[in-house]
Amino acid sequence: MTDTIGPFTTPQLKALAQFLPVFASPDFSPGAMTDMVQNANGSFSFPYAVMSEPVMAFLEAAYDNGWVVGHFDWTIWADTNEARRLISDEADLAEATSDQLARLLTVLIRQDRFADGSLLAAFNSGLILRILRRIDVLLQTVRAA
Numbered sequence: 001m002t003d004t005i006g007p008f009t010t011p012q013l014k015a016l017a018q019f020l021p022v023f024a025s026p027d028f029s030p031g032a033m034t035d036m037v038q039n040a041n042g043s044f045s046f047p048y049a050v051m052s053e054p055v056m057a058f059l060e061a062a063y064d065n066g067w068v069v070g071h072f073d074w075t076i077w078a079d080t081n082e083a084r085r086l087i088s089d090e091a092d093l094a095e096a097t098s099d100q101l102a103r104l105l106t107v108l109i110r111q112d113r114f115a116d117g118s119l120l121a122a123f124n125s126g127l128i129l130r131i132l133r134r135i136d137v138l139l140q141t142v143r144a145a
Contacts, residue, residue, distance in 0.1 A: 005066075005069050005071075005072075005099045005102050005103070006066075006098050006099045006102065007098070008066070008098040008102070008138075010139065010142050010143070011065070012065040012066055012067070013098070013135055013138055013139040013142060014139060015061045015064070015065040015067075016058070016061060016062060016065065016067060016132060016135050017132060017135050017136040017139045018061075019054065019057075019058050019061070019132055020129075020132045020133065020135075020136050022054050023054070023058075023123070023128065023129050023132060024129060028052075028054065029052055030051065030052055030054075030055050030119075030120055030123035030124065030128075031049060031050050031051040031052045031055055031120055031123075032049075032050060032120070033047045033048065033049055033050075033117050033120065034047050034048055034049075034050060035047060047116075047117075048116050048117075049112070049116050049117045049119065049120050051119070051120070055119075055123065059109065062105055062109060066102070067101075067102050067105045067106070068102075068105065068106050068109050068110070069102050069103065069106045072103065072106075074103070074106050074107045074110050074111075077103055077107065078107045078111070082100070083103070083104065083107065086100060086104050087104070087127065090130060093130050093131065093134060094130075094133075094134060094137075096134055098135070098138055101131055101134060101135060101138075104131065105131065108122045108127070108128070
């Protein structure tokens with residue numbers, strides 16, 4: 001986790017853009033929620049998310065390359081109109097800056113620690129794939145400059 005947002009370098013953009021073909025594959029699965037299980041002693045194990053290997057590698061790359069930001073209150077930002085538009089409006093997300101994408105990824109990744117399965121939902125809805133497509137566009141723009 002980093003305390004600053006951007007500017008994002010070509011290697012930082014590549015670190016996440018490399019996951020685009022993997023996550024865009026029709027065979028890709030981000031993981032699944034386990035079932036509730038009754039243990040031998042009568043207690044229950046509640047469902048939890050089990051992420052696939054590519055998702056775990058993606059999370060590591062996001063942390064290692066400054067895409068998960070620690071210096072801003074992500075819980076407050078998640079409730080802003082800006083955050084809501086980026087999540088719900090594909091046109092807004094398609095124009096997002098790398099700083100906005102870092103904030104959004106921080107929300108999605110950190111939120112999963114408190115609401116297990118929310119990151120799986122972001123993958124299953126296509127939101128993570130749309131974020132990666134935007135990162136790839138930003139990467140291509142940097143390469144063309």
